[in-house]
């Protein structure tokens with residue numbers, strides 16, 4: 242891991258609606274966070290805390306009111322048009338909904354090859370890259386000629402991850418990528434994210450409302466509450482011994498498989514004693 246951040250978000254403010262109108266709503270109140278090359282940084286917080294808004298701002302999907310976003314040292318805060326299209330090979334996204342995020346009219350092979358062919362790769366080279374990527378996300382080779390509707394949620398999320406990775410990005414914004422999946426499938430997809438990061442060195446900004454999920458995958462975690470980062474630090478520390486009262490509430494609300502840990506958390510939640518690291 243290098244010390245130079247790949248992504249730097251500085252004092253970011255996002256208003257929805259026109260800022261001069263009273264009806265505008267401030268979704269982010271000066272958020273700062275960075276992600277190093279090869280690092281996974283988790284963004285956790287309850288619904289409405291601003292996690293997706295931050296992800297969308299990095300992807301150029303919402304206008305920035307003030308603050309800066311730097312990628313590889315370059316200011317991309319207001320990158321639009323051709324400049325934004327060039328960034329698509331470096332910054333990709335995996336969304337929560339594996340059902341809505343894949344074009345149902347295209348075969349899996351075309352879904353994966355399209356961004357490569359559109360950026361000038363020959364069809365032959367694209368087909369080779371697609372086959373390699375399908376193998377990497379552990380799908381059988383015959384998926385190329387089939388349609389998204391023929392696959393389960395977990396398989397579709399593997400296809401979405403392959404589509405994000407096929408252009409060899411340096412950063413993937415993962416917006417609740419396992420929230421729609423059952424626990425076993427969630428676990429398998431998290432394993433896949435970890436393996437892909439180890440093999441390719443890609444960075445993740447990993448949005449989740451679940452501390453248990455980010456504990457498994459994130460090196461560092463930032464906790465968001467009402468449009469602000471209230472606490473940030475090493476994943477292990479934040480997810481086991483959070484300092485901010487809101488982070489503690491989030492930890493108590495996070496389901497755990499181990500009944501002993503669950504009971505310890507419940508006692509701590511009731512104010513009987515401090516949570517113990519299990």
Ligand SMILES: Nc1ncnc2c1ncn2[C@@H]1O[C@H](COP(=O)(O)OP(=O)(O)OP(=O)(O)O)[C@@H](O)[C@H]1O
Pocket residue numbers: 257258266268286287288289290291292293294295450
């Ligand atoms: N297009 C929009 N116009 C106006 N307000 C919006 C818009 N998108 C989001 N918001 C508001 O901004 C706040 C932050 O929303 P955001 O989706 O970023 O939260 P989140 O933490 O990702 O929530 P969730 O986990 O439910 O996706 C919320 O109060 C939301 O209602």
